[in-house]
Amino acid sequence: MQWITHVLQQYPELAIFLTIALGFAIGPLKIKTFSLGTVTAVLLVGVLVGQLKIDISPTVKSVFFLMFLFAVGYSVGPQFFRGLKKTGLPQMGFAVLMLITCLIFPWLCARVMGYNMGQAAGMLAGSQTISAVIGVAGDTINGLPLSAQQKQDFINAIPVCYAVTYIFGTAGSAWLLASVAPAMLGGLEKVRKACKELEASMGAGDESDQPGMIAADRVVSFRAYKVTSDWFDKGQTVKALEERLAAHDLRLFVEKVRQQNKVVEVAPDVVIHKGDSIVISGRRSNLVGEYGLVGPEIQDGELLHFPAEALQVLVAKKEIAGLTADELRAKQFMHGIFIRSIKAADIEVPVMPNTVIERGDMIELVGLKKEVDQAAQQIGYADRPTEKTDMTFVGLGIVIGGLIGVLTIRIGGVPISLSASGGALIIGLVFGWLRSQHPTFGRIPAPALWVMNNVGLNMFIAVVGISAGPGFVDGFKQVGISLFLVGAVATALPLLSGVLMGKYLFKFHPAMILGCTAGARTTTAALGAIQDAVDSKTPALGYTVTYAVGNTLLIIWGVVIVLLMQ
Structure with a gap:
């Protein structure tokens, strides 16, 4: 001693x-x-x-x-x-x-x-x-x-x-x-x-499944489906499919389309036909129950092989400050992207449609890497992991x-x-x-x-x-x-x-x-x-x-x- x-x-x-x-x-x-x-x-x-x-x-x-x-x-x-x-x-x-x-x-x-x-x-x-x-x-x-x-x-x-x-x-x-x-x-x-x-007045639903928003404990999934529904007999655009899914309270997005063994770039006017394979993103609970609207889920490792990202973004753009989460989600650059969390002063605030987002807030976006990166540029600054101070x-x-x-x-x-x-x-x-x-x-x-x-x-x-x-x-x-x-x-x-x-x-x-x-x-x-x-x-x-x-x-x-x- x-x-x-x-x-x-x-x-x-x-x-x-x-x-x-x-x-x-x-x-x-x-x-x-x-x-x-x-x-x-x-x-x-x-x-x-x-x-x-x-x-x-x-x-x-x-x-x-x-x-x-x-x-x-x-x-x-x-x-x-x-x-x-x-x-x-x-x-x-x-x-x-x-x-x-x-x-x-x-x-x-x-x-x-x-x-x-x-x-x-x-x-x-x-x-x-x-x-x-x-x-x-x-x-x-x-x-x-x-x-x-x-x-x-x-x-x-x-x-x-x-x-x-x-x-x-x-x-x-x-x-x-x-x-x-x-x-x-x-x-x-x-x-x-x-x-x-107060939650109801801010637009919170029973499961907080508003478009483009998810609870922090929910998981975003990307799954492949074979298009077999008769609704596609004459072909339907990506935009029409997403609107049909939304009409059934399914907040889902088409991320990939394969036609005749060729993967095509997704856009709102791309036409989907019977026999095509598509990748849909959204909350796992929503994806499970929509077989009748598209077709059966398939295992397609090649089609699902693409980068997805969960990214923290610092809100810095003047035009974003003061928007509600719902208004931000409605922006064109937010298509296919989910807001997982919002933090102010490192305190997590509830993600609801009427939650106001301000400069200096940190929001977590989830979606395809390319789309998330583009959205981050429109919102502010991507806060990627780094060791540099x-x-x-x-x-x-x-x-x-x-x-x-x-x-x-x-x-x-x-x-x-x-x-x-x-x-x-x-x-x-x-x-x-x-x-x-x-x-x-x-x-x-x-x-x-x-x-x-x-x-x-x-x-x-x-x-x-x-x-x-x-x-x-x-x-x-x-x-x-x-x-x-x-x-x-x-x-x-x-x-x-x-x-x-x-x-x-x-x-x-x-x-x-x-x-x-x-x-x-x-x-x-x-x-x-x-x-x-x-x-x-x-x-x-x-x-x-x-x-x-x-x-x-x-x-x-x-x-x-x-x-x-x-």
Whole structure:
């Protein structure tokens, strides 16, 4: 044990990776439906490892924290600026008002309890489940005219209070929004009925089998058939066949035609005769039952040997933004192509005919490779798997953001700045939006963005935990178990206020109220619990814009609460 301690003290980088490994192993473990989550597990493991008194340069955590905040801004930038449009302003206004309560209630609780600025920042971070506040608040404290010992004491208190209040901040938020909030909106059954009515108003059918759209769990198939139906006695065009299939509620497309052992290029006016072989694409459930309209299914490996593709496409074209999924499907270039999924800010929204598609959204298209490629050019930018990240874009973004963030103004002799971390977040928003407008540069592939988000944050948290470890127990004794109860109040009041504002002030639909409230608090776990409770994906429609605003303001509140607590 002494040898291990000596090695970890001599090579602190090993202590960081040990903390990361154990935290990622423990975090997902569940007791019934509760789990610590990766970030809290990494923090607590770091505190344990920190008992070995391991010194780590603060530069290490700063590097990873800047990377994380830039990635956060980059991810939500398109949705943040979308909220500035007329259609998004009500949701943005709701988010700003609710987020003010997310600052005011923790601040009032801290004042009543006599907490210092470090304890207040930690309670804000944990009760509102926004881990980035730990870093932003620490940077702000470091910039204040305090003694080195005062700064260290305040900064060490932040992770202690975060750990105590985070548990209810996560589990309590999911319970409040999935159980208490529906009761405030007239009862769970009433909310479920309202969600189903919203789905119906958006054109959802019993099986979501609208033209050119499929549920994410449905499979698109390509199958070969021998044309034997008497309907083809005098020949029928491809267009006529597809219209006949559509008249029987079969959303199917002719992809290949073989006539006299020769495969011909498919076009609407190509005539199909009895005895021809054709390939039809569509949902598997539709393909199974249409034998009488065409003929029997055949095994024809040669005819079926052609490239099909499922492709993620970033919506970037101005003329596509604002269209519904049904309007997009009606475009000529979408013939034979299915929309499998739509994501905004990496949150999947329901694929329904009236779902609105905006710039910066990621949609998944399924169909013949040639047709999908052509459609991608009309919609925006094909996001094909790649290992390359535009590091010039990332590096310059963080530098520019940092330079802006460290600019300081003095109000009443108090230095105020966003700090380098706050600047990285703001520039991340701008650069993420620019990428959605001009997708030929600034690409960060999804796996790389995951590393920047998750590894960046957890490396930072690991160093915070290890550094705070020696004083963690004393800090916990100082705040006491009462902090858990105070944190629960600071968690509940903003959420319940959000539900009431959505119902009485903004008069949102119940699904939107639940989604907007969860989004403003950036609690994805609560969104999942809400969707399970109401048996509908529609709350996600209110999540994305408010999530982008919440990710921005909640982090900035880390600066504000420190200044308020002076």
